[in-house]
Amino acid sequence: MPTMPLHDQVEALLAAADDGILPIVAAGDPVLRRPAEPVDGQLSDDLLARLVEVMRRTMHAAPGVGLAAPQIGVALRLAVLEDAAAVSEEVRAARGRVPLPYRVLVNPSYDGVGGRLVAFYEGCLSVPGYQAVVARHERVRLRALDERGRAVEEEFGGWPARIVQHETDHLNGTLYLDRAELRSLSSTGTQAAVERWAQPTPRLAAAELGFSLPESG
Secondary structure, eight states: OOOHHHHHHHHHHTTTTTTTTOOOOOOOGGGTSSSOOOOOSSSHHHHHHHHHHHHHHHHHHOOOSEEEGGGGGGOOEEEEEEOOOOOOHHHHHHHHHOOOEEEOOOEEEEEEEOOOOEEEEETTTTTTTEEEEEEEESSSEEEEOOSSSSSSEEEEHHHHHHHHHHHHHHHTTHHHHEEEEEEEEEOOOOHHHHHHHHHSSSHHHHHOOOOOOOOTT
């Protein structure tokens, strides 16, 4: 069966959006496990802008702090990020969770800066109902283009660095569970389960569930 050109696929997807919001693809769909194609003129400027806006609206509606194009079924190296960081000062200090203004990443890649890893609970819109501890680079250097094709090279630390890593991993066919400490896996289906591991760091979870944290984290 012939494959529909990507331009036509995106047009059809956006036409089906409900008030500018699309359903999020769940783990198990092959689009989340294939490396996405670099953005390289497959979409007109207008169509790319409309796709980005729908991604932004979908991220806000979820709600989430990032969304990669494969999460709405589009296999392109494209992501949107934004985090108001509405957390307590204790959490902010422990996790480095500071506001991340809205931005669009086109063809992003990252490298760790320094050797320090930090581990925290993390979730994913494509893996609803669960969270797990993931050790990630505390700081990363991002290289990408913005939505206007301008080069971006920027260093991120703390929680913004975690968001950059999580969303860029999606574009490589990697889910956070591939990097997670599976003994930490926890349901978010009840408030009691959420509160159990809501501490600013996962040290108590590590002690009670029997897993190790990075020495530096």
